[in-house]
Amino acid sequence: MKPSSPSTRTDVIVLEEKDAAHLAELFRALGDASRIRILSAIADEELHVGAIAEIAGISESAVSHHLRGLRQMRLVRARKEGREVYYSLDDEHVTALFRQGLEHVRHG
Amino acid sequence: MKPSSPSTRTDVIVLEEKDAAHLAELFRALGDASRIRILSAIADEELHVGAIAEIAGISESAVSHHLRGLRQMRLVRARKEGREVYYSLDDEHVTALFRQGLEHVRHG
DNA sequence: CAAACATCTGAATAGATGTTCATGTAATCA
DNA sequence: TGATTACATGAACATCTATTCAGATGTTTG
Numbered sequence: 001m002k003p004s005s006p007s008t009r010t011d012v013i014v015l016e017e018k019d020a021a022h023l024a025e026l027f028r029a030l031g032d033a034s035r036i037r038i039l040s041a042i043a044d045e046e047l048h049v050g051a052i053a054e055i056a057g058i059s060e061s062a063v064s065h066h067l068r069g070l071r072q073m074r075l076v077r078a079r080k081e082g083r084e085v086y087y088s089l090d091d092e093h094v095t096a097l098f099r100q101g102l103e104h105v106r107h108g
Numbered sequence: 109m110k111p112s113s114p115s116t117r118t119d120v121i122v123l124e125e126k127d128a129a130h131l132a133e134l135f136r137a138l139g140d141a142s143r144i145r146i147l148s149a150i151a152d153e154e155l156h157v158g159a160i161a162e163i164a165g166i167s168e169s170a171v172s173h174h175l176r177g178l179r180q181m182r183l184v185r186a187r188k189e190g191r192e193v194y195y196s197l198d199d200e201h202v203t204a205l206f207r208q209g210l211e212h213v214r215h216g
Numbered sequence: 217c218a219a220a221c222a223t224c225t226g227a228a229t230a231g232a233t234g235t236t237c238a239t240g241t242a243a244t245c246a
Numbered sequence: 247t248g249a250t251t252a253c254a255t256g257a258a259c260a261t262c263t264a265t266t267c268a269g270a271t272g273t274t275t276g
Contacts, residue, residue, distance in 0.1 A: 015148040060224095061223090061224085100201070102131060167235075
């Protein structure tokens with residue numbers, strides 16, 4: 001369970017246990033087809049929950065559940081307008097991850 | 109469950125259902141702390157299973173199970189030498205995903 | 217005000233997932 | 247040959263996760 005000597009190596013990409021956990025958490029947040037569809041729906045334009053649900057083809061409740069998680073991880077940003085809540089990607093890191101992932105999937 | 113009209117939008121990053129599933133599958137493969145440690149261990153140098161297990165602090169059996177999945181997804185490459193099997197990252201797409209993810213985690 | 221609407225939330229459930237344990241297979245060595 | 251090493255594999259189990267359903271909250275409209 002515990003690395004023998006995590007800090008004795010001098011490579012570029014050495015991950016401490018905490019970093020590994022955080023990184024895994026991030027990827028896990030992206031590791032679901034519904035969330036991918038949600039994120040891709042709001043990748044270029046802000047959308048409210050109902051629209052996201054319709055476009056992604058997921059129930060509004062499920063969308064709301066997913067969005068809560070994505071919000072807590074600061075992957076998406078929420079803006080309330082009247083009784084609707086508009087969501088968009090929080091920053092371009094997420095977009096970059098998307099592109100990188102697609103690159104691998106398409107011609108990896 | 110089904111998108112109302114997935115192909116009517118003309119944005120850059122529109123994902124078909126199949127692409128979304130594949131992308132999610134890729135991210136899910138990275139969405140585990142043990143696998144992250146495994147991948148980071150072999151990110152810069154080829155290592156055999158025992159060494160990976162020791163560095164990552166995971167049982168050899170668990171490592172082997174993880175490596176099978178990663179192999180099937182072509183994220184890692186295996187090379188047999190005697191009775192040892194050396195693993196390395198399959199291509200630099202994975203490395204790029206790593207960097208991008210870390211970027212987000214560290215100062216996102 | 218009440219009713220309709222948009223979203224959120226908690227509980228419950230079914231399915232997926234990671235680890236361990238025991239065993240199997242293949243290679244090296246005495 | 248038999249023993250040991252390195253890795254792979256399958257089953258079992260506990261834990262996590264995504265979805266649905268019912269209901270709560272807050273907002274607009276009549």
